[in-house]
Amino acid sequence: xxxxxxxxxxxxxxxxxxxxxxxxxxxxxxxxxxxxxxxxxxxxxxxxxxxxxxxxxxxxxxxxxxxxxxxxxxxxxxxxxxxxxxxxxxxxxxxxxxxxxxxxxxxxxxxxxxxxxxxx
Amino acid sequence: xxxxxxxxxxxxxxxxxxxxxxxxxxxxxxxxxxxxxxxxxxxxxxxxxxxxxxxxxxxxxxxxxxxxxxxxxxxxxxxxxxxxxxxxxxxxxxxxxxxxxxxxxxxxxxx
Numbered sequence: 001x002x003x004x005x006x007x008x009x010x011x012x013x014x015x016x017x018x019x020x021x022x023x024x025x026x027x028x029x030x031x032x033x034x035x036x037x038x039x040x041x042x043x044x045x046x047x048x049x050x051x052x053x054x055x056x057x058x059x060x061x062x063x064x065x066x067x068x069x070x071x072x073x074x075x076x077x078x079x080x081x082x083x084x085x086x087x088x089x090x091x092x093x094x095x096x097x098x099x100x101x102x103x104x105x106x107x108x109x110x111x112x113x114x115x116x117x118x119x120x
Numbered sequence: 121x122x123x124x125x126x127x128x129x130x131x132x133x134x135x136x137x138x139x140x141x142x143x144x145x146x147x148x149x150x151x152x153x154x155x156x157x158x159x160x161x162x163x164x165x166x167x168x169x170x171x172x173x174x175x176x177x178x179x180x181x182x183x184x185x186x187x188x189x190x191x192x193x194x195x196x197x198x199x200x201x202x203x204x205x206x207x208x209x210x211x212x213x214x215x216x217x218x219x220x221x222x223x224x225x226x227x228x229x230x231x
Contacts, residue, residue, distance in 0.1 A: 006163070032217065041129065043223040044164070086122045094204070097217070108154065109211075109219050113165030 002082045006094055013119055021115045023094030024056055029074035030096035034109070035067075038091040039062050050077040050094075050095055067115025084119040122147040126214060126222040132201065133200055134230050141195040141225045142212035150212040153186055153193050158207045167208075168195075200229045 003026040015020050023033055036044040048069055049057040056069035062110045064087075068080040081088055093114040097107055127142035143153070152171045156164035170177040170193065177184045177216040183196040196205050207224040214220045 004163075034218065041223075044122075044221045046218055046220070049218065050229065091161075106154070107168030108169065109164075111165070113163045114161065 002110045004094060004096055005111045006115055008115055009113060010116040011118070013117070015085055015119055016083055018079055018080055018082045019084055019117060021094075021117075023077045023079070023090055023096075023112050025096050028096075030077075032093055033070065033073060033077040033096045035077075036093045038058040038093060038114075044093065047057045047079075047092075049090065052077075054086050062106060082118065084117070086119045089119045091115055122214070122220070124148075124210060124220060124222040126208075126210060126225045127141050128225055129223070130228070135200060135202060137200055139197040139200050139204070141208055141231070143193040143195065143222055143228070145180075145191050145212060148191070148212055148214070149188075152186075152213065154211045154213075154219070155182075155193075155195050156209045156211060156221075158209055161208075164209055164221075169207045173191065181206045187193050191206060197227070200227075202229045205229050 005024045005026050033050040036049050037046045038044045046059050047062045050069045052071045052074055054088040058064045066082055071077040074088045091114050095109045095111040123145045123146045133139050154169045155167045156162040157167050167186045168179050170184045172188050183197045185194045205228050207226045209224045210222045211219045
């Protein structure tokens with residue numbers, strides 16, 4: 001149980017275009033999902049918390065107008081990288097607490113398999 | 121500021137030996153600590169959780185210790201196998217249900 005699916009697994013786009021990444025909870029409902037970014041040999045850095053039916057909460061230094069997050073249903077959150085530039089090239093990973101709407105703080109976080117974004 | 125540090129970026133060991141990884145943290149008072157495994161190009165996978173009142177936790181060939189006085193957790197892989205080769209991440213819960221991760225230690229087990 002508690003499977004998180006992320007799509008696409010990789011994408012190459014031209015500078016200035018926008019890219020949408022989908023994150024789905026397959027067998028549970030998630031009111032809250034998290035988006036992380038990971039550069040090579042670095043830690044996962046939390047970008048934002050996606051809340052179903054309300055605005056996302058962004059971490060300090062993350063541009064909300066550049067990284068648009070939509071969490072329109074209990075099983076789907078999307079991250080859109082707008083006007084992408086080469087420095088946005090990274091590994092983007094979504095996650096959710098597998099306990100669904102009721103977050104149990106000592107439960108594990110379930111991750112998607114990530115999306116490798118390359119901006120040329 | 122809050123920091124999570126994993127002692128080394130890479131660890132190479134011989135098959136059958138025990139790998140020991142360190143996670144140190146500052147300016148946190150976590151109720152628990154988690155360890156994840158990440159394979160190249162994949163998302164992290166949960167391995168173990170240890171609570172602040174637990175000294176040690178085991179799962180198969182994995183063992184985790186947690187010393188809240190030293191602000192340190194040790195992660196051991198005993199009888200290591202080439203299939204254990206991966207990056208191992210420690211993580212702490214910070215406010216608002218968010219997990220903060222260390223940079224990870226990449227373990228390579230030689231046959």
